[in-house]
Amino acid sequence: MKYISTRGQVEAKGFVDTVLMGLADDGGLMIPQEIPAVTAGQLEQWKKLSYEELFLAIFSLYSNDEIPADDLKAMVSRSYASFRSPEVAPVVKLKDNQYVLELFHGPTFAFKDVALQYIGEFYSYVSRTRGEIIHILGATSGDTGAAAIQGVRGKEGIKISILHPHQKVSKVQELQMTTAADDNVLNLSVKGNFDDCQKVIKELFADLDFKAKHHLRAINSINFVRILAQTVYYFYAYLHLEAADQQKKVNFIVPSGNFGNVFSGYLAKKMGLPVHKLIIATNENNILERFVTTGEYQPGEFKSTHSPSMDIQVASNFERYLYYLMGEDATKVSAYMNQLQTEGRIVISPEDLKRVQEEFAAYGAGNDECLEVIGRYQKDTGYLLDPHTACGITAYERFSGEGEVGITLATAHPAKFDEAIALTGIKQEFPEEISQLFSKTQHQEVVDFDKEEIVRQLVAFYGN
Numbered sequence: 430m431k432y433i434s435t436r437g438q439v440e441a442k443g444f445v446d447t448v449l450m451g452l453a454d455d456g457g458l459m460i461p462q463e464i465p466a467v468t469a470g471q472l473e474q475w476k477k478l479s480y481e482e483l484f485l486a487i488f489s490l491y492s493n494d495e496i497p498a499d500d501l502k503a504m505v506s507r508s509y510a511s512f513r514s515p516e517v518a519p520v521v522k523l524k525d526n527q528y529v530l531e532l533f534h535g536p537t538f539a540f541k542d543v544a545l546q547y548i549g550e551f552y553s554y555v556s557r558t559r560g561e562i563i564h565i566l567g568a569t570s571g572d573t574g575a576a577a578i579q580g581v582r583g584k585e586g587i588k589i590s591i592l593h594p595h596q597k598v599s600k601v602q603e604l605q606m607t608t609a610a611d612d613n614v615l616n617l618s619v620k621g622n623f624d625d626c627q628k629v630i631k632e633l634f635a636d637l638d639f640k641a642k643h644h645l646r647a648i649n650s651i652n653f654v655r656i657l658a659q660t661v662y663y664f665y666a667y668l669h670l671e672a673a674d675q676q677k678k679v680n681f682i683v684p685s686g687n688f689g690n691v692f693s694g695y696l697a698k699k700m701g702l703p704v705h706k707l708i709i710a711t712n713e714n715n716i717l718e719r720f721v722t723t724g725e726y727q728p729g730e731f732k733s734t735h736s737p738s739m740d741i742q743v744a745s746n747f748e749r750y751l752y753y754l755m756g757e758d759a760t761k762v763s764a765y766m767n768q769l770q771t772e773g774r775i776v777i778s779p780e781d782l783k784r785v786q787e788e789f790a791a792y793g794a795g796n797d798e799c800l801e802v803i804g805r806y807q808k809d810t811g812y813l814l815d816p817h818t819a820c821g822i823t824a825y826e827r828f829s830g831e832g833e834v835g836i837t838l839a840t841a842h843p844a845k846f847d848e849a850i851a852l853t854g855i856k857q858e859f860p861e862e863i864s865q866l867f868s869k870t871q872h873q874e875v876v877d878f879d880k881e882e883i884v885r886q887l888v889a890f891y892g893n
């Protein structure tokens with residue numbers, strides 16, 4: 430398997446080099462040259478596999494054995510050893526035809542752990558076996574940063590710097606990131622929003638001299654390995670539905686911001702997983718809803734909502750989807766991305782919009798709807814939703830058709846977002862791992878949204 434860029438200007442690469450490249454050197458995103466097909470027979474056999482075995486089966490289709498099988502197996506085993514559920518991603522039935530896929534059983538209580546625990550192991554492996562210096566640089570609206578720090582804190586040969594938007598993440602997210610006292614962690618709290626943080630790091634990755642000089646590596650979903658690791662739980666969820674439900678139309682409802690999680694579902698579907706529709710759930714930052722309804726992709730005004738991890742306007746992985754929508758034509762993608770840069774918007778043709786609507790539906794839940802759903806589900810089912818999952822459930826209620834099965838991805842544990850939960854009048858108990866954060870010292874540098882200042886901080890941290 431070789432990997433190419435959505436903009437067509439990068440020589441085809443192997444798996445490990447693709448992960449190390451992160452953002453493609455031509456400014457695009459790396460994708461597999463061909464998507465491997467999974468047959469119905471294989472799917473049947475995969476029903477017997479544990480989460481870790483399924484991970485290895487799916488990775489074997491992409492990784493060209495570039496990592497020896499025993500090493501990969503050990504890395505995957507260490508990645509999921511810290512999960513509180515042996516299943517890693519349990520599927521829970523709420524009502525007839527309605528499931529949630531719980532992705533919050535990792536160390537930082539959000540779905541990001543599922544891929545980032547593995548990526549921590551991957552970078553550690555590369556540092557050990559290739560002697561490479563690894564300087565991870567990432568942007569976060571709260572969950573990626575916490576999970577990535579947790580995945581590599583204290584690991585030799587690795588430094589990690591994370592930019593988060595100042596006072597725009599939840600208290601628990603802030604504590605998870607900033608109470609890591611390890612010397613290899615730098616938290617920059619940027620006076621701006623997530624899109625600002627993401628813009629700066631993308632510019633630094635696109636500066637190939639800076640990237641090479643400072644050994645920059647990506648952990649955000651611009652990195653294809655994030656997407657791949659997330660496809661595993663789509664397969665796992667489908668294979669763990671009740672047998673009769675596997676015969677129905679199965680929709681996945683995906684709380685979305687950077688479009689990484691839902692793109693993983695799209696990839697799983699293209700590999701052959703029988704998915705009917707992918708339902709994109711956003712909050713009031715609803716660029717994806719507007720795109721799916723009108724065909725216009727235009728960042729709007731940033732809003733702070735009860736689901737802060739999805740307070741995102743510029744969805745990185747949209748470019749990967751655009752590549753497939755444009756019939757894998759890198760020239761068309763480059764033209765659209767240039768247009769987005771220069772004119773601030775793109776509009777696809779009515780024929781292309783029709784194809785988008787065949788595969789996706791999308792809904793942006795309002796703040797009030799989000800709280801209403803949290804309260805109602807707690808009362809009716811005893812299940813406490815986090816606000817991101819609640820946006821998903823809102824979209825499920827809107828779109829799931831008669832007799833169709835809906836699997837809503839529960840992307841975070843409610844304890845991470847008590848600011849929103851408290852507004853519903855519900856009092857929750859924090860898990861011990863979260864309560865103990867409140868007595869720890871925080872380590873972070875508050876900086877203006879000023880690229881030069883951010884670069885100064887990073888270079889001082891790298892020590893060269």
Ligand SMILES: Cc1ncc(COP(=O)(O)O)c(C=O)c1O
Pocket residue numbers: 539540572573650684685686687688689690691738739817840841
């Ligand atoms: C809890 C939570 N839910 C949903 C999302 C959206 O995921 P994605 O950015 O992959 O679309 C994020 C982060 O973006 C998140 O942290």
Ligand SMILES: N[C@@H](CCOP(=O)(O)O)C(=O)O
Pocket residue numbers: 568569570571572573574648649650651686687689738739745
């Ligand atoms: N919600 C994310 C935003 C970054 O998304 P990523 O999937 O590209 O890492 C976060 O929690 O940081």
